[in-house]
Amino acid sequence: MKVFSFWAVAVAVCLCRIWVVDGFFEMNEEEIFYAEANASYYTESKSYNPNNALLVGLTLIKSAATKGAVCLDGTLPGYHWHRGYGSGANSWLIQLEGGGWCNSVRACVYRKTTRRGSSNYMEKQLAFTGILSNKAVENPDFFNWNRVKLRYCDGASFMGDSEHKAAQLQFRGQRIWSAAIEDLMSKGMRYANQALLSGCSAGGLASILHCDEFRNFFPRKTRVKCLSDAGLFLDAVDISGGRTLRNLYGGVVGLQGVQNNLPRICINHLDPTSCFFPQNVIGNVKTPLFILNAAYDSWQVIILSCKCKNAWIFYCWWTPP
Numbered sequence: 001m002k003v004f005s006f007w008a009v010a011v012a013v014c015l016c017r018i019w020v021v022d023g024f025f026e027m028n029e030e031e032i033f034y035a036e037a038n039a040s041y042y043t044e045s046k047s048y049n050p051n052n053a054l055l056v057g058l059t060l061i062k063s064a065a066t067k068g069a070v071c072l073d074g075t076l077p078g079y080h081w082h083r084g085y086g087s088g089a090n091s092w093l094i095q096l097e098g099g100g101w102c103n104s105v106r107a108c109v110y111r112k113t114t115r116r117g118s119s120n121y122m123e124k125q126l127a128f129t130g131i132l133s134n135k136a137v138e139n140p141d142f143f144n145w146n147r148v149k150l151r152y153c154d155g156a157s158f159m160g161d162s163e164h165k166a167a168q169l170q171f172r173g174q175r176i177w178s179a180a181i182e183d184l185m186s187k188g189m190r191y192a193n194q195a196l197l198s199g200c201s202a203g204g205l206a207s208i209l210h211c212d213e214f215r216n217f218f219p220r221k222t223r224v225k226c227l228s229d230a231g232l233f234l235d236a237v238d239i240s241g242g243r244t245l246r247n248l249y250g251g252v253v254g255l256q257g258v259q260n261n262l263p264r265i266c267i268n269h270l271d272p273t274s275c276f277f278p279q280n281v282i283g284n285v286k287t288p289l290f291i292l293n294a295a296y297d298s299w300q301v302i303i304l305s306c307k308c309k310n311a312w313i314f315y316c317w318w319t320p321p
Contacts, residue, residue, distance in 0.1 A: 051129075053133065055125040055127055056126055058079075058124050059078055060076040061179055063179060064179040069175035069176045069180075070170050071117055071119055072108055072111060072154060073120070073168070075153075077119060077150075079180055079184075081146065084146035084147070088145040089146075090193045091192060093142050093146065093198060094196070095199060095203065096206045098200045098203035100155075101248065102252070104255065105164055116152060116153060119153060122151055146188070150176075150177075150180050154172060156252050158206045159261050171255070193222065193223065194222065195225075198226070198227040199229065204231020204232070207226050207228045207231060208278045209262070212285055212286055224287055225288040227289075230293055232278050232291055232293040235277040235280075249277065253272045254272075258276060263281055
């Protein structure tokens, strides 16, 4: 049987545009948001329910308002919770939703008109699949645990705490995180025998940054671990010789007040943007932490393959069986 190998060249114009602002690159978050967030749409949307997955309703966190723990547009944050039973009645899995970041006022203003910035646009029900599935054959380890998906509506991996009054933007990711955990603790999570904090992509980054904080919510006798799925974003040079992701993260950190919530052990010797990169944080995480990251993570391949102002160009080596 012949094996054919060839270079496939993909040019994605308008997938993720780059704008030159004051001499440096600024990511157009509107496109970045869709490049990542839409990848998960079909597994979350109530209009598409693969394999008759369990549909779980949205719970808004009523107590969040008094704490200023609100989405970008000032609406209440929320989560989806399916109660555990049997041997999993006192076990909890928290999954932090992903969906990119917003690094400029313009990008965040756009984002607050979507489900990533306002609970007004969130699906009222989500299909629980994968690690959230209630089917033992699909999810043998966690199918009967208390499984929670915390919705992402701040644009800074649940880490910011500031505001932009002129644009009517609330950057309250850290408060949302705290309010959600406190609400769940009041609903029984405080009695957990074991708890796992997980997250995917931007949520995977959040699961690393909040890992030890999550551990500290529980008594020492509770077994607590963390799992980051596709959240190990790298501070690397792209093929143009620049640092596209560092510029993006620098905007997020500066705009949303993230620096005040980053690990002090990192901030004491590195700049805040560097401390938003997991590679500079994971060495000091004390709680057991599992890292799941594909060697050919497509989102990072695109980011690191930035070539020109108005297009992303990347190359793939394909060897079919």
